[in-house]
Amino acid sequence: MRARTTEEDGRIALIQSDIWIGFPRAEQVLDRLQGMIEAPRQTRMPGLLVHGASGIGKTMIARNLSRRYAPEYDPASGITRTPLLLLQAPPAPDERRFYLHILASVGAPATALSARAQNCLTSALMGPNSGIC
Numbered sequence: 001m002r003a004r005t006t007e008e009d010g011r012i013a014l015i016q017s018d019i020w021i022g023f024p025r026a027e028q029v030l031d032r033l034q035g036m037i038e039a040p041r042q043t044r045m046p047g048l049l050v051h052g053a054s055g056i057g058k059t060m061i062a063r064n065l066s067r068r069y070a071p072e073y074d075p076a077s078g079i080t081r082t083p084l085l086l087l088q089a090p091p092a093p094d095e096r097r098f099y100l101h102i103l104a105s106v107g108a109p110a111t112a113l114s115a116r117a118q119n120c121l122t123s124a125l126m127g128p129n130s131g132i133c
Helices: 006-016 024-038 058-068 095-105 110-126
Strands: 072-074 079-081
Touching (some): 024 058
Antiparallel strands (some): 072 079
């Protein structure tokens, strides 16, 4: 068996990668989501439910949007701005695991995750004005 060339390796990697095919409905959804992200903040931010059969492209739309709004690090302030979090919910999610996943996604220190998740869960149960989270 002969060794593969660099060109062949490149083609194989391309075939195995996720490729965005911007069909019209997906582009409409992306445009609407992008408009929602860039809209001025307000008390009741709008939401959008994207649903469809398995394999229709919902996750690809989310990944495409997440690449457009990747986290940006500001070395002057030492702050990473994360305009969009892309989270995959486990098959049987619970609130604690959900909060832990969010905290891990924004880079919270691992030692603080469990305590912070517990505080956020308590806050969610007690109401937004509890001042805990």
